[in-house]
Amino acid sequence: MNIDLYERIWMWGVGVVLALFFTSTAVAALGHQIHPPSHVETIPPGQALSDPRFRRQGVSLDQRGRVHARVVGLMFTWLPPEMTLPADTPVTFHLTSIDVIHGFQIVRTNGQSMVVPGYVSQFTTRFAAGEYLIACNEYCGVGHHTMAAKLHVVPASQWKSPAREVADVR
Numbered sequence: 770m771n772i773d774l775y776e777r778i779w780m781w782g783v784g785v786v787l788a789l790f791f792t793s794t795a796v797a798a799l800g801h802q803i804h805p806p807s808h809v810e811t812i813p814p815g816q817a818l819s820d821p822r823f824r825r826q827g828v829s830l831d832q833r834g835r836v837h838a839r840v841v842g843l844m845f846t847w848l849p850p851e852m853t854l855p856a857d858t859p860v861t862f863h864l865t866s867i868d869v870i871h872g873f874q875i876v877r878t879n880g881q882s883m884v885v886p887g888y889v890s891q892f893t894t895r896f897a898a899g900e901y902l903i904a905c906n907e908y909c910g911v912g913h914h915t916m917a918a919k920l921h922v923v924p925a926s927q928w929k930s931p932a933r934e935v936a937d938v939r
């Protein structure tokens with residue numbers, strides 16, 4: 770089969786670009802643990818605050834001692850408005866909204882996710898010690914710019930850990 774030279778150059782070019790894309794995706798996912806934030810976990814949005822997963826917002830430890838942070842977004846605040854977490858420790862965030870779509874962004878970190886009513890967004894990340902601002906980066910109404918929370922990250926040795934949960938609430 771005769772393939773024109775320019776045709777061959779373009780075919781190889783396309784092949785190289787595709788290989789680069791697949792490689793960078795694999796490196797990001799496997800090497801840097803960068804994943805889409807949401808898994809498909811649903812929740813009735815109107816009852817999120819009474820749902821066992823979000824009845825108590827804030828920081829908790831599961832039975833295996835892993836740190837979780839549960840946050841509910843609503844116009845125009847995050848619940849809880851302030852959290853303290855241990856540094857250099859994996860923290861799994863569980864986020865949901867009871868009204869409209871919000872954007873959970875821990876400024877100057879890779880912690881970020883859309884927060885969609887009816888779904889639980891989840892991601893795991895770790896922080897260096899310091900003070901972080903949690904902002905809403907998805908326009909949600911007239912008070913959007915005031916929707917913020919504070920995150921204190923302290924050295925793990927100074928962190929007052931909550932009691933472990935008796936039963937795992939996912």
Ligand code: CUA
Pocket residue numbers: 842843844845870871872905906907908909910913914916
């Ligand atoms: Cu919530 Cu913007």
